[in-house]
Amino acid sequence: MKQILRIGCLIFSLVCGGLASAETATWTGNAEPDVEAYDIYACAGASCIVRAEPSMLTGTVQHVGPGVRHTFAIDLTGKDGSLAILARDTSKNKSGLSVSVPFDKAPPSIPATPTLQ
């Protein structure tokens, strides 16, 4: 019985631990007829700057349709910063960046070696 419980706990921790590290971003599809795709940026710091650097581009999702709930999964394990999104159209116009959503998946540093007094 103990063995079964141990295996169950192991599977649970593996599955749930894995799921816990993946973030899901969602947004509503734009209404403009020429929207082509969405660029998602992962930026260092609490907010993405006016124009996110291309190097911060972390993913692109093709536009599915207006009003459609779009999703993007990203593993942020060990990182902290913020995520933002913009839309672009077939004429290469880009929207403004969305509000930045901060995340903190980086563990705190190891405390200093305790001393006994």
Place this chain on the structure above:
Amino acid sequence: MTTRRLIVAVMTVALMLTWLLATPAYAAIYWDDEMEVFTGTGHGTGGATTGGFNPLPTAAEPVWDNPNTLSPNDGVGIPGTLPMTATTATKFSGAGSLRYNYTDRCQVSDGTAGLTPCGGSSSRNFGVYAPEHYGRVYFRISNNFFWGAPNGQSKLWGVRSTQGVSKLWFNFGFSTSMLVSAENTPATGQTSNIYVNYSMPREQWVCLEWRIKANEPPGALNGELQFWVNGSSTPTISRNNISWRGVGNNSYLDYIHVYRQSGGPTPQQVSVNTNQVANLWFDRFAVGNTRVGCLGIVTDFTPPGTPAGWTVY
């Protein structure tokens, strides 16, 4: 061969020669570069760069130098930020474009000691040495780019000569206007500025075309310049009275010189970096002896709205 046959043969050859010599050169695009292949060593102002700041591109060097080999020490303030980058993230066509990177240290100096201007350049030879050429480039400015505040100018790209002092720059002039700045015009050591009544939009690819014809003979006031925006049939500027070359200057323009200079994510140079980078992009440089034209003229400059319901969980 009889005398009559000899006469006919000579006349035939003469006619053929006359036809060949009278036939005008075909209109040709020398090259239309997708800005995706960069080889060789870039040209920087210092650091680990080899090749010097301005080695002349030769016919044996028919493609752009590799901007990613430029020294990261060329006046930029963020470690690892190159003056230029061959990028695939933003492009007009194909797989990539050339991006200029500007940190705060690249802005026109406010006089603070220890701050250095920025450099970095790359070149491509026309492959043809002639008194007249047409050029075209797609150009884009990031939202956070400032230049030359309040009075500065910033070089964007140049058209230069491997054979002499002829040198012409397309710049940002005062405010947001384009400025054609001709070095060694009307005489060696002098510079003439020609203002182009066109202000650059931001975050849009614009198609810029030009035509330059040397004045003949050197010193004459008959050099020509046209500049077109987004494929318009009407030039934004058209001049036919420019003394591009002074007396004694017999050189023609024969290479494109992309050149990062002043500009940045803040209006003035600051001694402490904000860790922001402003950018310019260049794609599809092309040259020829006829107007190159613009591909797929963009008429929609309205950006989409910011996506709604942005949530991360």
